[in-house]
Amino acid sequence: MSNAIPFVNYLTLGDDPHLVAHECKSCSARFFDRRNACAGCSGTEFQSVDIPTQGEVRSFTIVAFAAPGIEVPFVSAIIDCGGTTVRGNIVNVEASPDHVKLGMPVKLTTFPIGKDEQGVEAINFGFEPAA
Amino acid sequence: MASEDVFILGIKMTKFGKHKELDTVDLATEATLAALADGGVTMKDMNIIAAGNLMGGAMPIAQVIQKACGQTGIPAYNVSNACATGATALRVVGMSIKAGESDFGLAVGVEKLAGAGLLAGGSRKSDGKEWERSGRYGAVAGVDGRIGTDTMPGVFAQIGMEYNHKYGGANFELFAEISRKNHSHSTLNPLAAYSKEMTLEQIMGDLMIAYPNTRPMCSANCDGAAAAVLVSGSKLKTLSQEQQRRAVKISASILTSDPYEEACQVLPNVNTLTRAAAKQAYEQAGVGPEDLDLVELHDCFATAELVHYDNLMLCEEGNAVDFFKSGATWRTGTTPVNVSGGLQSKGHPIAATGIANVWEVCHHLRGEAGPRQIEGAKVGLAHVIGLASACGIHILESNSA
Known part of the structure; x- marks a missing residue:
């Protein structure tokens, strides 16, 4: 897998792919972006925490109209992963309100999005219905 | 001392829609002059102007408006607060009046947006040579559409x-x-x-x-402007009965x-x-x-x-x-x-x-x-x-x- 890299810094690949958040050491607020300080308490010390890969769909939309180059329709969702809110696409499901439901249990999955000229594959994450 | 009450003395919006023949300056000026006339005052009476224009049709918009219809040397505030920009301009003028710095002030918002399509969203494409991380998530390509939606x-x-x-x-x-x-x-x-x-x-x-x-459930991108003239409560008392009757209290x-x-x-x-x-x-x-x-x-x-x-x-x-x-x-x-x-x-x-x-x-x-x-x-x-x-x-x- 040395020829694969995660699509974003907060995705960890390997045998057990999962998301990693920066957690504020003083107030426990969690963030996925590079941080200067905490938006909750202005603290500046963070630790890495693994985010559960199982979650529940708290909201979704089916985007049918997007910027050029983006495949539509796709399902964009807000997932509650054990108390940490995560944004991602719901994949491996028909992009229709008959198949995507509020409260639906989902789990994290990964998939390649393409290779660069060096043959390095970028791996993105999404969520799929959990049985 | 109690702070001043603030009133709207004059206010107007242009027709919203496609204005092919009118640019940002035309629209802003139309709304401004109409609001001043509605209030029975002129640019010379204004002590402050705050204006906003997000699409950058004419910058800095507050000075551009003055150059179009009255340069009087007053303080000009160019405000930007996304869809709350117009309300922010209004509030800046109101605060100036409340603070006792101004008797009259002008707030303007203008946009040329007809045919703009989707606002926000869009993914940077990889150049294909070598993945390169950028942005606060360290993404190797745009996240819109790949990790949820930005539209x-x-x-x-x-x-x-x-x-x-x-x-x-x-x-x-x-x-x-x-x-x-x-x-x-x-x-x-x-x-x-x-x-x-x-x-x-x-x-x-x-x-x-x-x-x-669906499309009709989305706000319509269009061209338009709106302007308001604000006045202090004590100044309003010196104006005509008609002006006082039509004034609206904020x-x-x-x-x-x-x-x-x-x-x-x-x-x-x-x-x-x-x-x-x-x-x-x-x-x-x-x-x-x-x-x-x-x-x-x-x-x-x-x-x-x-x-x-x-x-x-x-x-x-x-x-x-x-x-x-x-x-x-x-x-x-x-x-x-x-x-x-x-x-x-x-x-x-x-x-x-x-x-x-x-x-x-x-x-x-x-x-x-x-x-x-x-x-x-x-x-x-x-x-x-x-x-x-x-x-x-x-x-x-x-x-x-």
């Missing part, structure tokens, strides 16, 4: 769906019905970009943008930003700051939601209107669906909402919106709204929200009692 119709669809997950009762048809109300209201507004009645079938059957928002002027809470950096939380602004506004004005004769709220998408019934406390918490179903927000209901047609039909020239909705409320409070007049309107509320995030609320009261 406004999609973001606000999720905001409405989240409300539905929390409280239940809403569905595609209900959101479309909200849109039907606003399109129906728009038929009485000659300044609206679109003023056609639409059936539920037409709305639900139209082009899907981001479920459950009983509350509130601006909030979004406080941190879990998830707010994942999906913008438009609820916290709107509820906080509403609470402050009711306190400042000394009125409650039940006193409002009309409300213009920020229905950038049909899904947004539902959550703001709740955020503005027009209904019990969690009860927005039943509140809408009761018919309360139709122009014949107990709390008419968006009798202008709202952003879905009147249009949403971003920086102009936060003054245009105040104009709509003033129009009714002055009893000048013609066929769409809400009879006997004395108190109204105008609300805007811009991502991510600013919320502006103005409560306005008739001065003619």
